[in-house]
Amino acid sequence: MSLKPVMMQIHGGAFTGGTGNDPSLDGGALASRGDVVVVDINYRLTTLGFLALQDGITNGNFGLGDQVTALNWIQKYIKHFGGDPNRVTIFGQSAGAGSVRALMASPQATGKFAAAIPQSNLAGLAYAATYSEYYDIATEYQVAARPILNATGCLGAASEVNCLRGIDPFVLANLSIVARFLVQDGVYIATNRLQLTGKGSTANVPVMLGFMRDDGASFITYPKTATNVTSVLGPSGFNTQLTPSTLALYPVPNGQNATTNVYNASAALATDGEFRCLDLATAYSGALHKTFPAIYVYEFNRSYNGYDPNPPVCQAPVEAGFPGGNPAREYFKCHSGELNYVFGTLSYLGLPDRDGYDIPMSQFVLDTWASFARTFNPNPDLQFLAARGFTNTTSIAQASGYWSMVDPEEPRLRVMQYPGYETDFYVFSNDQRCNALGLPLDYYEN
Structure with a gap:
């Protein structure tokens, strides 16, 4: 029997929530269409998963340890489910991406996976830092x-951990303050960050990473009145970055809605500061030092049902002829907005194809992710597509062109939309902005 590639999915949720049983993350379509074995896992969350004490024993990272245990299980048993233990791709979004990044840094996970896809990994400023x-x-x-x-x-207490064991776990996990931080425990994580310059135990595997165009929009509050960027971002921990020279790089648009204009500029800064700049810096240093044999970077410029604490800013505008929203109009492409595309769960969840392109887009995205798991190259093989009659993906792949791996001399980025295209790294990173935020392309070189 020919064993198939394996994709181990790690759910997000800020290390405090989420589940591998989320219907949006159902692996059925990905497994059947992508010709892969999909494994969804759960892991301990919040204080029960990440509390570290200073007793020399309770060193945290229990949730990360659960993920390593899942990798160990896959190595031992996945062949009985038709999966190849030598071709395991770990992938996850948000805190799932943070988990993937931590596993890439973990000596306990080395050799237990062959490729990695961190989607919308938080890094940089304010809430994203840890x-x-x-x-x-x-x-x-x-x-x-x-x-x-x-x-x-x-x-x-004489034994703080024994005292905590006497607390109702539901109470402990739902206190107003919880433990949600990955820590340097010396076992699962031995360094202060993923080492990208040839040091540490960084996994030498192909990587595909990226972000939503407006990832940061989901992590700021939509202002009740039109104030300014400082009033929106200051309370979110961006105070030291909001200098006049930095704010000048994020001009407030002149649209009809003054409040949305302020939110627009604020979301752009938050996206750069918490996602875009250091995702690009990760790819740049990883390619420069050949830390990874191949690395590909994307930005999603189309989304469906993103994480929207400020509804309806992350939804395509509803108008005549488009009861589900018109994706051709401008809207914020928010955090988590790629998940239904990646997993092909739009029909499964009963979500309408808003303009006739959502289903073909999802087919293309799913086929791209599965191609990376099968071949470590996100460009779907045209013969594979033809043999299965995947004409929609063939069409969009040809229209979008070839997706190049990152070259540090001339880095490129794939814009995921219908159809997509490739563009210069520097155009998308906007060096001035990232430099002003203290997150330059060579951030990990220091």
């Missing part, structure tokens, strides 16, 4: 563990 820069245990103790111990009456 997803890719890892606290030492002493810092995590002050930030999370100490407040938890104080809230439960366990601070200073």
Whole structure:
């Protein structure tokens, strides 16, 4: 029997929520159409998954340990499900992408997967920082563990961990402060970040990474009145970056809705500061030092049902003839907006094809992800497509052109839309903006 490539999916949810059983992440279409074996996992979350104490024993990263355990299980048993343990691709979005990045850095995961796809990995400023820069245990103790111990009456107990074991786990996991941080425990994570310059235990595997065009829009609050970018982003931890010279690089548009104009500029800065700049810097350094044998970068410029705490900004505008929204009009392409495309779950969830292109787009995206898992190249093989009658993907692949791996001398990025195209890294990274935010393309060179 010929064994098939394996895709192990790690769900997102800020390390505090989410589930591998999310219907949007159902692996049925990906497995059948992509000719791969899909494994969805669960892992311990919140304080039960990530609390670290200063007792030399309770060192955190239990949720990450669960992910390594899943990889161990795949190595031992996946062949009985038709999967090839030598061709395992780990992939995940948001905190799932943070997990993929951590596994790429983990000596415990080395050799247990062959490729990686971190989607919308948080990194850089404000809330995003700790997803890719890892606290030492002493810092995590002050930030999370100490407040938890104080809230439960366990601070200073003879055994703080035994005291916490006496607390109802549902109470513990739902306190106003929870532990959600990956830490340098010396076992699962031994460095302060993924090492991209040839140091550390970084997995030498092909990587495909990227982000939504407006990923940061989902992590800021839509202003109730038209104020300014500082008033929107300051409370979210961007204060030190909001200098006049930096703000000048994010001009407020002159649209009819003044509040949306302010939100637009704020979302652009948040996306750069929490996603785009350091995703591009990761790819640049990884390619420059040949840390990865191949690396591909994308940006999604089409979305469906993104994470929208400020509805309806992440939804395509509803208008005559488009009851589900018109994707040809401008709207924010928000965090999580690619998931239904990647997993091919639009029909499964009963979601309408808004303009006749959503289903073909999803077929193309799914085929791209599966191609990477099968061949470590996201460009679907035209003979593979022809043999299966996947004419929609053949058409869009030909219209979009070839997706090049990142070359540090002339890095390229794929824009995922219908059809897509490839563009210069520097056009999309906007060097001035990333430099002004302190997140330059060579960020990981220092």
